[in-house]
Amino acid sequence: MTKQKQPSDTIAQSGESEEDTPERELPLVVLGEMVIMPHMTVPLQVGQGKSYRAMEQAWDEDQEVLLIFVSESEIESYKNGQPQQFPPIGVIARLEEFIKLPDGTVRIILEGLVRARLLEAIQVDPFFRVRCLPLTDAEPVGMEVEALMDTVKQQVDEFVDHLGEVPQDAVAFVHRIDKPGHLADIVTYAPAFEFTERLDILNEIDPVERLRRAYMLLARQLELLKLRQKIQQDTKEVLDQSQREYFLREQMRVIRRELGEDEDSDDPIDELRRKIAELNAPDYVKEQATHELKRLAQQGMNSPEAGVIRTYLDWIINLPWSEEEISEISIAQAQEVLDEDHYGLEKVKERLLEYLAVRKLAGSRMRSPILCLVGPPGVGKTSLGRSIARALGRSFVRTSLGGIRDEAEIRGHRRTYIGAMPGRVIQGMKTAKSRYPVYILDEVDKIGQDFRGDPTSALLEVLDPEQNNTFSDHYLEIPYDLSQVVF
Template sequence: MAHRQTLPVLPLRGTVIFPGVTQPIAAGRPGTLRAIEAALKGDRLVFAVAQRDNTDEPTPEILYTTGVIARIGQIQRGLGGVQLLLQGEQRATALQYSTTEGHLTAVVIPAEEMLPLNERDPAFEALHKETRERAAELGERRGLPEEVVHQVLDSVSEAGKFADLVAGYIELTVPEKQGLLETLSVEERLRRVLVHVQRQIGLLEAQEDIKSAVQEELGERQREMFLREQMKAIQKELGDDDQSKELEELREKLGKLELPREARQEVERELGRLERAGRESMEAQVIRTYLEWIAELPWGERSDDQLDLNRATAILDEDHYGLQDVKDRVLEFLAVRELRARQVADEVEKTGEVPAAKLMGDQDDATPTLQTSTNDSERQITDAKEAKARAMARGPILLFTGPPGVGKTSIAKSIAKALGREYVRVALGGARDEADIRGHRRTYVGALPGRIIQGMKQAGTKNPVFLLDEVDKLGQGFQGDPAAALLEVLDPAQNNAFVDHYLGVPFDLSECLFIATANFPQNIAGPLIDRMEVVEFAGYTEREKAEIAKKYLIPRQLEESGLGDKNVSFTDDAVMRVVSEYTREAGVRQLERQVGAVARKVARRVAQGDLTVIADNTIDAAEVRELLGRPRVHPEKAAEQNEVGVAAGMYYTPMGGDIMFVEAAIRRLPGARRSSDDGDVTQVSGYGNVSLILTGQLGDVMKESARAALTYAATHASGLQIPEDRLGSIEVHVHVPAGAIPKDGPSAGTAMSTAIVSAMSGRPVRRDVAMTGEATLRGRVLPIGGVKEKVLGAHRAGITTIILPKQNEADLEDIPEEVRDALSFHPVETLDEVFDLALLPAPRPVATPKTEMEVAEEAAAALR
């Protein structure tokens, strides 16, 4: 049986306290204060019960019988009464009210909750979960932080206590709250709380809809205009009209621009918005920045072209040594533009008219011919300049490709210098966002135009030489493909109306002279490279590097090191030692670093007072070795003697060409070996099992070349003078030194075939021969790439005889004349020709039975 107890009564006006809820209460009535004092003298418990009506003198008749046994927590006394925290602990029912010592007391008995028969019942669990979700939604709609709402609600797990917690915080009338307090069934109480919560959510939604409708009816724009008129009047009274002056200056600046119709309309619209916006508002800042970008772009400014082919030739020769093929292509490129410009100038001079097709870039929507008159001479001059600029701009877009440091970027700068145009360089390496090219839309915070429009602002003219550097390094991210965004920029049929996302209006790029650079053109998207004409930059020879060092690099580095007035010079041997022993590259960047290192070390010694370093003002090869230390580069050199099983191949990388040695060795196995499935054992019909071992970090293509070479040697043994005992159970080991470096490609096929045949036949390979070419299973030699770089590398290594595919014979024209004169070239079509040139005669003749392949080939030849 529940325990009865007598407690002071704390009458509540306008509120109901629930178990588990702490609520602040203000008490000021004498009877209530006496009840609180009585509770404080005891165990601080009171019977908190709501009044049926709001009267100052509560009597038992106006008090509900169901209330809460509550504990008085923190209490603060004041002049008007007390403030106390009341924490509900348990429901209780008043059996009898009475008056004791000027305050009400009650005999109460705790009220037990009615729990559900099965708390795991799906219907009850669903009701509990739904009530929690709707209570959380209500809290968030009232503006409470999500973390606070979940922290409060998640602190109670029991369904009954949770219902009391929510009931204590939602806005209900006293009778409604009292009804929830008197509901002892937990399930029924949860259901009632859910109904009240859902009703309040609906009420909040309706209030929000009504508020939105009212705001629309009031007209925020009208209210804003009224307030701005007041602000203008106040500013006028204060004499603060700086904003008006700024607007007038900006309007005047924009009015002088030669803007297209779409741009002019957008500018006028934005100016109107700026006038209506507050000076310090965020919107005004965004609009002002946009209009300033418009004002600073070169809508009608252009450089006067000063194209003279003789002057351009002199500038290119002055700025760059070698690269004759590239210079010729650049001069052809410029010559076409000069002739087109002359055609326009002659036509204007003869007819007094500017051809509309020339003016519009030969577009399909060209306007009729513009007739000029004596009263419109200024317009005639402007149209003639524009037509000339457009005529010069049209044509292929050059793509300079080649290894780093060979002068791609500096050639573009020289073109701008020769044309008398502004030069702009945009580095595209690593760009992964389409917005890098097209810009961000103005709706984004911190939006800016793309790199193209930024470059045009930097140039200050609409016809600059625009270098797109490292287009092969463009990435592709989640924000779009920047390479695709470049398609419009580089398409002459579209770039006269290029739309940057930030500007939102067309900008004419058709007069720009676009030049792109790349190291690896195969990394450029097909549609993009299709819009450009490739101009290949090959690596420099060692002699060219030495000349570049003497003419450009050494004077610049001596000047930067403070030795410009010391008359310091390098001997030819010193320069060649730096080139050959301390650099390994196709370009000259590393060479300039090494020259700079020598100059800095000399400068340090001079600064310390050691004048003996430059006593004779000359740095020789021995001093280079002393200053730079041990050589950093160890290129391959031609073998000192003819060797069996070692053939010199040639390879090419973006850093330049060089030779590599392919080594082959034969070992007779003690017994026959079974053919394996992993491809390492090659079965040769009629001659046992041949085990092939490949080492040296070879790629799949080189491995296949080695297998093809071995099969060719085994099937043509008689003609290749391979002894019969070398065709049984043997192990063929092919190795390419520099084993830590991955290698791949088909051009080592001839070298591998030569090394394997040499090892199997015992015929030495000539030490002065290097070869390149793809070899087939039938012994044909197919063409390869990079002939110039490979030949230059072989020449540096001391090779005197070059074997290359017959179809690559035309590539020899690209090789410098002094290198061609120093080498002997042998174009071949078959491996037999390679072996005749590269292999020395066998020490003694051998007699090997003809293989099945050789017999079949002879029979086929007889039928022809």
């Protein structure tokens, strides 16, 4: 539930001096790697912690909060309630919206009101409460101030002309600003500015000096933008030249063919086409590979995407897709291999032999269960898996999952990302060079999770016999059959 908050009467209005402004005691909210200037309204999503409790209290009491802004490396000390030093300047803000979400976080809208000097902390738990002094901008006048504001507004126009992504309403709003401090705050909120640059502007109390610094920062960003556009133009010219060379080579190839001369047999497109034709894979795999090969042929080997498509086709071609002959399971041979590789472990060996006997009796009708080997490091879990592979006459592959926190480590990254690769499962299948390996997923108890997803949930599709015959890797974007793997 939300409601509109009214401005507090205790915040000093423009033109009042610091001495005339009463001190205030407010809940403290700590934000990492971002700055909310006065006159700005920003939506945020906040998790549990001291800042969450501070905003909850402020919302219940219809009270403002004091925002301070720190780097990511300093956030942890505030969470522990032991910051080394509070920033000198913050921003008093009003909560316009406060909505609790099912996942335990809260969605808020904060409106920055005025700068404030942080005097001291008067409470640490359950959240920080501080004493602060609101700071209002003076209203300087004069020809120099007007000239500086006009110059900055002209810079904004030039910046927008080069960027070409800023709504005209925003530009018109900047031109209507008639106070130097307000203009500096708004200009500095452009996406091109870094956290430390915005923090430097926030900490400057004098509005004219603040605008001078904003002018210098904007001038630097404008030069960088011009340089970036020049580099892009130079790059485009190089690519156009590469495209021209590609067409000329194609014409030369056609001319050689018409003259009856030998064409270049090492053409990478033809080589890939031959490998796809020889690929023993399902039809949908060949269709996908052929589609990507057509894209590569149309764009040419010198195009920016050529390397991405070529890498993708190499993965499809080198993965094991075909059915293979599986040797008969020999319980006697399996026992001999286990005894040869491991001394003792009688109960473990007995359970493994029982598992192999059931597989032999059930044959292809059996949905393979998952073997779980538990024990401290060095007791032989991985070597037992290697012995099972030797007993079954299958290849062996091991993937360590200890410490991974990203779901993409299992499912792979989508090809839209630079440097994208398949997940570890598909990489392991390529290493095994067989659809029927013994696959050890090592250290599954050390898998973590964070905002990038839950790798343990992604493992369900890998291990569940009902799903793993159509395992979907984000990079491949085509189903891959893992049902014959012994996990």
